[in-house]
Amino acid sequence: MDAQLALTVSQWIANDPDSNTRAQLQTLLDNNDQQSLAKLFAGRLAFGTAGLRGEVGAGPLTMNRLVVMQTSAGLAQYLLDNVSDSTNKGVIIGYDGRLDSKQFAHDAASVFCAYGIKVRLTHKVAATPLVAFGVKHFDCAAGIVVTASHNPPQYNGYKVYWGNGAQIVAPHDKGIAASIDAVAASPIQTLALDNAETDGLLTWLGDDYYQCYREHIASAKVLQSSADTSKVSLAYTAMHGVGAEMAETVLADAGVTQVYSVAAQREPDGHFPTVVFPNPEEKGAMDMVIAEAKANNAMLACANDPDADRFAVAVRRDDGEYQMLTGDQVGILFGHYLLSKADERQRLVGTTIVSSSLLSKIASSLNGQSYTTLTGFKWLMNVAQQLQVDGSQFLFAYEEALGYTVGNMVWDKDGLSALVAFAQLVAELNDQGLTVWDRLAEIYLEHGLHLNAQVSIALKPETPNIGAFLRANPPRDIAGVKVESVDDLSICLRQFTDGRTEVIDLPASDVLIYRLTQGGRVIVRPSGTEPKIKCYYELVKPMATEQSLFDAFADGQQALVQFIQLHQAQLPQ
Structure with a gap:
């Protein structure tokens, strides 16, 4: 050897x-x-803006106790070097219900304490939003959640928040990664948690802290409603994660008493025995909660993902069946609802480049201010903090992957407050004799039926670099629809077909956005290393007043499928 x-x-x-x-x-x-x-030793599990995430195993390329300790040591040293009074400000650490999460969280705490940095550590599993909330609540230097969110059971992760309560962005990601590399060459010092507690370096966050988060949801300005929430009925699943106890509690606080939890998925279980992939977006993941809703004739079938930062919902139709709302549909319903009732000083809403453009149109019609970022809540929340001013405070943000932030209590996606807000939205509609479907129809009648889809396309190995090809051969039309402008985010420039150009105020990213006549849009994220692209489509169709919502959807989806097929045929084979 x-x-x-x-x-x-x-x-x-x-x-x-x-x-x-x-x-x-x-x-x-x-x-x-x-x-x-x-x-196993061909490199190191990369630390980025999402922290760490990977399969659990041995060696530096997987998630394990030594990798967690080295990462914690690197982050600790980075905080000491870059954050004033970081020892007293300290960090908050929480963890989900995965098999190794508690051990990893305790290992992380022992390292921070060894560096003299105070630690607030949850005494049991905690939803990711509870930890994100604690960063600002305690004015911590940083926060850490040991979670792999909705990934399969063999995964775990290490998610980092900066002192502003949002996920880290550049330059902190590269700075922390370099610090990890520097400390990993030496043995990692730890301090036993019992000794850390005796020395005043470790504080256990008990039930009173969980109640603090609960009380903040109950008192949040954007989560106040005079509607009769007792008439709202919903089935709920925590999907073997950590959300059930808090979800049921905050719903009851909001007056939602007809809640039917899926017993087989209620308790944390890192094996995820009843779901192949614990992600509400995956086919079959919502089957049990929809069955529970049917059994109780509930209005809604709701889910949080295993760390409860995402929210998904299926809504009962007139025929008694349940239909999943897309992330975009939930986002536009929230945007319309919150802007319709929010304080005049709280009008800032945001979404990402790959989510529906409809939120910006709703904001314009309701005297709101909208913004758009690159994909990810790290961008949505950091940009929101930069944009908000006294007369335009942050209200809401979402991305199509089932992530929502309602109000400014948590500077990350929060599936628990979103659950409460959606129940209140339904209650207010119910008081008016309306359903979710009625409200969607109203929005689409005013702004047009917005149809969105995401497709990942694997191309042949001999296919040329797609990004380079598209930049060298810009299409004049896509599927027969004229291209009006092209955003090339690699150079942050918008180019119109008449020769005009505009600078785009977004970080550079390998993304191409084609804006079409009739309001359509195609976004292409090419891979520079393999013949594969990810495409995001949006078509906008007028909706006739005499047409039912579901007929309009059916016609629109057929048109969208045809459009996607034609676009794919235009790509190099």
């Missing part, structure tokens, strides 16, 4: 506190399995 590799593996084993992963690596070393060890 290569001597340097053997030395690297031996050093890792010496520092690894986990007997299971130590044994796995030692067996490979004893068996002289250079090929397997070379794969």
Whole structure:
């Protein structure tokens, strides 16, 4: 075996506190399995703006106790170097119900305490929004949640918030990554949690903290409603995650008493035994909660993902069946509802470039201010904080992947407050003799039926670089519809067909946006390393007053499918 590799593996084993992963690596070393060890030590699990996320395993390319400790040491050193009074401001740490999450969170706490940084650590599993809330509530230097959100059971992650309560963005991501690399070469110092508590470095966040989050939801200005919420009925699933107890509590506080939880999915279980993929967007993931809703003739079938930062809902139709709302549909319903009732000083709403453009039109019609960012709540929340002023405070943001932030209590997506807000929205409609479908029809009649789809296209290995091809051969039309302008975010420039150009105020990103006549749009995110692209489509169709919403959807979806097929046929084969 290569001597340097053997030395690297031996050093890792010496520092690894986990007997299971130590044994796995030692067996490979004893068996002289250079090929397997070379794969495990071919690099390091990359730290980025989402922190860490990967499969749990042995070595530096997976999630394990030593990787978590090294990451915590790097982040601790970065805070000491860049944040004044970081030792006293401290960090808040929480974790979800995955198999290793509690251990990883405790390991992280022991490292921060060893650096002299005070730690507030949840005494049990906590929804991600509760930890994000705590960053600002306690004025912490940073926050950490051990979670892999809605990923499969073999994954875990390490999510980092900055002191403003939002997920980290540049330059902190690269700065923290460099700091991790610097400290990982040496043994990581830890302080036993009992000793840290005795020394005043560790504070356990007990039930009173969870009640604090609950009380903030109950008193939030945007979550006040005079509607009769007792008439709203809903089935709910936590999808084997950590949301059930708090979700049921905050719903009851809001007067929603007809709540039917899916018992088989209520308690945290890192094995996720009843769902193949614990993501409400995945086919079949909502089956049990829809069945629960049918059994109780509930208005809604609602879900949080396993760390409760996302929210999904299916709504009962007149025929008794339930239909999932898309993330965009929930987003535009929220935007319309919140802007219709919000204070005149709280009018700022936002979404991302790949979400529906309809929110901006609703905002314009309701005296709101809208903004658009790159994909991800790290952008939505950091930009919101930059944009809000005294006369235009932040109200709401969403992205199509089932993420919503209602009000400014949490500077990240929050599936729990979204659940309450949606129940209140339905209650207010119900008081007016209307349904969710009625309100959607009203919005589409005013602004046009907006149809959105996302398609990932795998191309042949010999296909040329798609991004380079599209930039060298800009289409004049897509599926027979004229292109009016092209946004090339790699150079942050909008180019109109008449020769005019505009600078785009967004960070550079490998994205092309084609804006079409009739209000349509195609967004292409090409891969620079493989023949694969991700496309986001939006068509806007007028909706006739005599046409039912579901007939309009059916016709629109047929047109959208045809449009997508024609666009794909235009791409190089």
